[in-house]
Amino acid sequence: MNQELNLPIGWETVRLEQISLTSSGGTPNRKNSSYYNGDIPWVKSGELKYGVITKTEEYITKTAIENSSAKIVPKGTLLIALYGATVGRLAFLGIEAATNQAVASIMCFAGMPNKYLFYFLINRKEELLQKRIGGAQPNISQTILKDLEVNLPPVEEQHRIVAKIEELFSELDNGVENLKLAQNQLKVYRQALLKHAFEGKLTEEWRKENSPESAEKLLERIKVERQARYEQELKDWKEAVKKWEKEGKKGKKPIKPRKLKPFQQTQPDKIPKNWNITSDWLITPIGNIANVKGGKRLPKGAKYSEQKTSHPYLRVTDFGEFEIKKEQLEYLSNETHKKISRYVISKDDAYISIAGSIGLTGV
Numbered sequence: 001m002n003q004e005l006n007l008p009i010g011w012e013t014v015r016l017e018q019i020s021l022t023s024s025g026g027t028p029n030r031k032n033s034s035y036y037n038g039d040i041p042w043v044k045s046g047e048l049k050y051g052v053i054t055k056t057e058e059y060i061t062k063t064a065i066e067n068s069s070a071k072i073v074p075k076g077t078l079l080i081a082l083y084g085a086t087v088g089r090l091a092f093l094g095i096e097a098a099t100n101q102a103v104a105s106i107m108c109f110a111g112m113p114n115k116y117l118f119y120f121l122i123n124r125k126e127e128l129l130q131k132r133i134g135g136a137q138p139n140i141s142q143t144i145l146k147d148l149e150v151n152l153p154p155v156e157e158q159h160r161i162v163a164k165i166e167e168l169f170s171e172l173d174n175g176v177e178n179l180k181l182a183q184n185q186l187k188v189y190r191q192a193l194l195k196h197a198f199e200g201k202l203t204e205e206w207r208k209e210n211s212p213e214s215a216e217k218l219l220e221r222i223k224v225e226r227q228a229r230y231e232q233e234l235k236d237w238k239e240a241v242k243k244w245e246k247e248g249k250k251g252k253k254p255i256k257p258r259k260l261k262p263f264q265q266t267q268p269d270k271i272p273k274n275w276n277i278t279s280d281w282l283i284t285p286i287g288n289i290a291n292v293k294g295g296k297r298l299p300k301g302a303k304y305s306e307q308k309t310s311h312p313y314l315r316v317t318d319f320g321e322f323e324i325k326k327e328q329l330e331y332l333s334n335e336t337h338k339k340i341s342r343y344v345i346s347k348d349d350a351y352i353s354i355a356g357s358i359g360l361t362g363v
Contacts, residue, residue, distance in 0.1 A: 011153045017146035020108045020117065024082065024142060025099030026069030028060055035064035040072065041097035045081035048089040048103065050122075053079070060098060070098040078106040078114040080121065080145070084137040088125040090118055104142055116158040119165050120150060200278030207280075215282040222289055223263050233257040255342055263288055294354075296343040304330040311337040314345075316356040323362050 007013065016022070025043075028035035038061030043053060064070060075096055081089040083102035092114065099105060108114050121128070128148065132138035153161065196202050240254035264285045271283050286292060295314070298304075304313065311332040318325050337344075345351070353360040 007151060008153070010157075011151060013149050014152050015146060016106075016117075016148045016150055019110075019112060019150060019152060020106050022104050022106050022142055022146055023071065023073070024069075024101050024104045025071060025073075027100045028064035028068040028070060032064075032067075035061055035067070038062065038064065040065065041095055042070065043079065043091075043093070043097050043099040043103055045083060045086040045089065045100070045102040048079055048081050048086060048091040050090055052092045052094040053097065054094040056097060065098060069101065072096055072098050073105045073107070076114060078108075078118055078121075080104050080106060082141070082145070083139040087132060087138070087140055088121075088128050090121060092118070102139075104145055106145075111155055113155075113158055113162055115162045117150070119162065124148065199276050200281055204278070207278075214280060219282065219284060219288065226263070226288075227260065230257065230260040261287060290350075293343065293345075296340040298332075299336065299339045302332075302336045302339070305333045305336075307331070309333060309337075314351070316353050316360075319351065319353045319357065319360040319362065321360055321362070 030036075036058065038059050040060050040062065041053075041056040042058050042060045043056050044058070047053060047056060060070065065072060073093065073096070075093055077093045079091050079093060079099065081087055081102060082104050086102075093105075106114070106117060108117060128140055128144070131144050132140055133144075193202075200207075234257055237254055237256055244251070244254055264287065266283045266285060275283065277283065298313075305311075309331040311334070312329045313332050314324065315330070318329055332340075348363055350363055351361065
């Protein structure tokens with residue numbers, strides 16, 4: 001064993017330049033139209049996506065090769081991105097091609113499989129990223145790449161390592177596909193479960209053993225409570241107006257509660273045919289049993305508070321499936337909150353998004 005790095009017997013640690021030939025390409029002069037639209041594939045760093053490149057976005061001419069630092073490299077060559085946002089990305093050439101200067105080509109010596117180096121570089125990508133240099137778009141140089149230390153096993157073992165990695169990666173990919181399938185099946189099951197719940201099938205046995213209040217009586221109670229709540233809101237508003245007038249009408253006049261909408265009855269012929277509800281249930285518009293209201297944009301000129309206050313302001317982007325994304329909430333000042341207080345909702349209210357990611361629900 002290598003005592004310092006704890007490597008197996010027969011393995012060595014070498015620099016990348018000791019086991020491979022590296023080079024970079026170039027960009028022919030863009031002002032010379034005779035250099036482009038040729039028949040030589042020309043690879044740019046954005047085209048490196050860990051696969052095999054068989055076609056490119058741009059093609060250059062033989063004249064371009066002769067008059068620039070671009071050079072043709074053989075099929076099977078390993079490519080790595082050196083510049084900008086794509087640093088460290090890898091791909092193989094499935095064709096002969098040239099590259100620009102942001103791409104380095106790597107060709108291993110002595111029959112070493114390029115794929116061994118491919119997987120090794122994926123494993124060491126973070127190390128390469130930490131060695132980037134430069135300003136706005138830091139990069140790695142060929143010098144940094146050549147100096148990278150590589151764990152080198154015998155060639156036969158390299159082939160075995162590549163085969164084992166690909167075998168296990170294939171199993172992982174199959175696992176991911178199976179997981180996606182299971183997740184889709186769970187969604188279907190969840191929807192079926194909810195459908196049964198709201199058709200009365202889940203509580204069918206319970207109803208046989210109990211005598212629950214009928215839906216008709218429940219609606220009558222709701223109707224009475226709904227009216228009583230509105231009348232109380234109206235009474236509170238009248239008191240608030242009197243106080244406002246007594247204090248010299250300072251500030252805005254209290255807002256009158258919205259008129260209570262008539263209680264609606266669902267027409268039997270308007271009930272969808274696939275709603276197979278149990279015979280002692282009713283279907284009623286949601287407005288009969290809940291106070292439904294929308295939100296409000298910030299008043300003109302108003303901004304979010306720079307401090308966390310007791311007035312969180314919910315946007316569609318804050319809605320998750322069954323929960324609010326609390327870590328990204330914005331907050332309102334007391335002054336802004338007062339201006340849109342009519343639209344305030346309370347803890348335990350249900351929500352549903354009606355724009356953007358339509359249908360996200362929660363409490």
